[in-house]
Amino acid sequence: MSSTPAIVVQDLVVDRSRRRVLHGLSCQVPAGQVTGLLGPSGSGKTTLLRCLVGVQRVRSGLVTVAGIPAGDRALRTRVGYVTQAPSVYADLSVRDNLRYFAVLAGSAEAQARVDDTMATVGLANRGGDRVARLSGGEHARVSLACALVGAPDVLVLDEPTVGLDPVLRRDLWHLFHELADHGATVLVSSHVMDEAARCDRLLLLREGRLVADDTPAAIRAATATADLEEAFLRLAEGQEVQS
């Protein structure tokens, strides 16, 4: 079960607009697995993910990806980041977006992967459509596809399944596991607890502190409940008793 960690976070402290968002957080994300970053909105999930891709100014602490400091130039082709709000060009077609991000990914294979990637996210026949004309869910999938097209070793996905229909959500989770089976490290944030069960491993975040870092089964066992939502509640209450 224990593989080498792809991501290591040590004593990470982050302040945003004079408010402490992460309070000396430490955790590890194993390679080749799907790790879920779960927590209510405002718990610091996005801030943590921003630290991993090197766009967040941090107060103190260490973040490494594959042993390299997060945000280092050497990591830029190896880490794919999908922001919560879709960040693609709404005034370009789906295919033009993918082609551009394929160039940025820097490999010749990325260009060749454009059509396959559109099919992977279920947009095979929308390539010529402008992103602005797509639905919200389709828009989000274009954003995901632009990260997938570079076939990164590490995928950092901020709530990629929000607002998607259940069939598509299931398909995407299948995809995440498939990518992990091929060796990729997949870190997915979500505020929906029913997605937690789909992960190999969970990081539960609350108010900028880690309340659990384990497999779903172990968390259920430790809290003596079959329901992960209930488990989260018990862990959160336990944290309050301690503090």
Add this chain to the structure above:
Amino acid sequence: MSPRITLATAARVLRQLRGDRRTVAMLMVVPSVLMVLLRYVLNSNPEVFDHIGLQLLGIFPFVTMFLVTSVAMLRERTSGTLERLLTTRLAKLDLLLGYALAFGLAALAQVGIATAITMGWLGLQIVGGVGWAVTLAVASALLGMALGLFVSAFAKTEFQAVQFMPAVVLPQILLCGLLVPRDQMLDVLHWASDVLPLSYVVDGMARAQSTVSASPLGDIAVVAGCILAALGLGAVTLRRRTP
């Protein structure tokens, strides 16, 4: 930086522009229509038209490219695409040069159309040769682009970005020597006009129109220096890590 990424970025910006047919039409048609208007406003003074017309030909690209770039770059900042781009292999210089290349080409088309109509139909004479005039007009467009890139960092909304037009552009138009020769201004205003880059576009155009004075090469060099300085300032506002 990589030439491939720079070119892909320029192509992407041009593709976005092309998708917005109304903006393209305005960019290409409005300067020519204004020149026609000016020609008939000055119907009884054709020699004044020769003088002012050429200077305005240098000012239009500055204004239009400033507006287009400041809004385009603001969108890049607010939609999250800028942050995403900076997590990829794209270097800041790739982005700046990509924009410069795209808007430089757009300016060349704009200036070409306006010059052809102004010289062919409206009978404007350029004593020193059309080459200088076109070079100055494209330099003026790049100056507008570079300043637009820079000020977009200080706007949070498109409304604010557009307000920078009267704040940054209009004082330069008042002081550039179009309305009153610069050496007839109050000392303080003359000094101010000496440090504002648009003055050198207008000086250069005046030189291109004169039979006695030297070539406008010196003015072009000053404008080129200002473009580089503005691009440098713009680069400072492209922060990979943000709070």
